[in-house]
Amino acid sequence: MKLQQLRYIWEVAHHDLNVSATAQSLYTSQPGISKQIRLLEDELGIEIFARSGKHLTRITPAGQEVIDLAGQILRTVDNIKQVAQEFSDDKKGSLSLATTHTQARYALPGVIKDFISKYPDVSLHMKQGTPIQISEMVSEGAADFAIATEAMELFSDLIMLPCYRWNRCVLVPKGHPLTQVQQPLSLEDVAEHPIVTYVFGFTGRSKLDEAFNQKGLKPKVVFTAADSDVIKTYVRMGMGVGIVAGMAYDAQTDSDMVALDASHLFESSTTKIGIRRGTFMRGYMYDFVTRFAPHLDRDLIDQALACSSKTDLEALFDDIELPVH
Numbered sequence: 483m484k485l486q487q488l489r490y491i492w493e494v495a496h497h498d499l500n501v502s503a504t505a506q507s508l509y510t511s512q513p514g515i516s517k518q519i520r521l522l523e524d525e526l527g528i529e530i531f532a533r534s535g536k537h538l539t540r541i542t543p544a545g546q547e548v549i550d551l552a553g554q555i556l557r558t559v560d561n562i563k564q565v566a567q568e569f570s571d572d573k574k575g576s577l578s579l580a581t582t583h584t585q586a587r588y589a590l591p592g593v594i595k596d597f598i599s600k601y602p603d604v605s606l607h608m609k610q611g612t613p614i615q616i617s618e619m620v621s622e623g624a625a626d627f628a629i630a631t632e633a634m635e636l637f638s639d640l641i642m643l644p645c646y647r648w649n650r651c652v653l654v655p656k657g658h659p660l661t662q663v664q665q666p667l668s669l670e671d672v673a674e675h676p677i678v679t680y681v682f683g684f685t686g687r688s689k690l691d692e693a694f695n696q697k698g699l700k701p702k703v704v705f706t707a708a709d710s711d712v713i714k715t716y717v718r719m720g721m722g723v724g725i726v727a728g729m730a731y732d733a734q735t736d737s738d739m740v741a742l743d744a745s746h747l748f749e750s751s752t753t754k755i756g757i758r759r760g761t762f763m764r765g766y767m768y769d770f771v772t773r774f775a776p777h778l779d780r781d782l783i784d785q786a787l788a789c790s791s792k793t794d795l796e797a798l799f800d801d802i803e804l805p806v807h
């Protein structure tokens with residue numbers, strides 16, 4: 483059994499069983515991958531992949547077990563490389579972030595700018611997707627950190643560190659009837675108008691739905707998107723009132739709109755950093771987390787990563803007052 487063979491089966495499984503695409507991503511030949519997979523199957527005495535002719539059709543039950551173990555081995559090998567790199571050059575390496583549009587556009591730019599200035603030899607990569615997609619990236623070792631508000635609790639192998647709390651605002655064009663309503667707004671005021679907001683599963687959308695449901699209101703959501711800037715575009719077109727993260731409103735670039743406070747209408751949401759259990763934390767990785775969430779110092783991060791249960795993790799942060807963005 484060779485490490486290369488384990489990497490091949492892992493990569494094939496994560497390229498939808500497409501050996502040709504896997505070969506391209508690994509800069510090798512398709513026949514070479516197929517041969518090595520066959521040799522591994524012969525050695526183990528099982529089929530990892532079921533076939534129809536020359537095509538892989540599915541992963542067998544035994545194959546799935548082997549692939550899961552291969553992933554663990556490959557992540558351990560990567561940790562060994564990280565340990566060696568940390569002691570040979572603690573300011574050189576790579577860092578991969580998986581996050582949503584709202585975090586990438588509004589919460590991270592300043593942090594990333596300062597980080598790159600301090601660590602010019604660290605290659606920083608950002609991957610965007612849905613909360614579930616980015617959590618999967620970190621769970622499978624394709625990214626180091628997941629930064630999001632929703633869905634990470636679905637992945638038991640992620641340690642979630644709370645970073646900051648935030649709430650929403652209602653965005654309307656200048657002169658909109660809601661600007662004439664006595665403040666503060668009520669949910670009933672908002673529900674009288676068509677609503678443009680986030681797709682379910684993005685940027686705390688679940689808190690919005692819960693608030694309307696508790697009041698017995700059925701708002702008319704006419705358009706949803708994953709991108710705050712897209713939502714603002716459709717508010718400008720007059721399609722409805724926008725409900726977005728408060729951080730997504732910029733008084734200068736959005737001067738043609740009015741942001742009405744909605745923090746009293748919806749329960750606040752918490753943005754978290756998800757880190758896979760067993761990750762070897764490079765020095766600059768600790769630094770990035772602390773820059774993004776100053777209350778998360780190295781000692782607290784280590785305590786969180788050592789927690790064996792969700793209850794222990796929650797207890798660790800019970801007395802910590804999170805910043806509000």
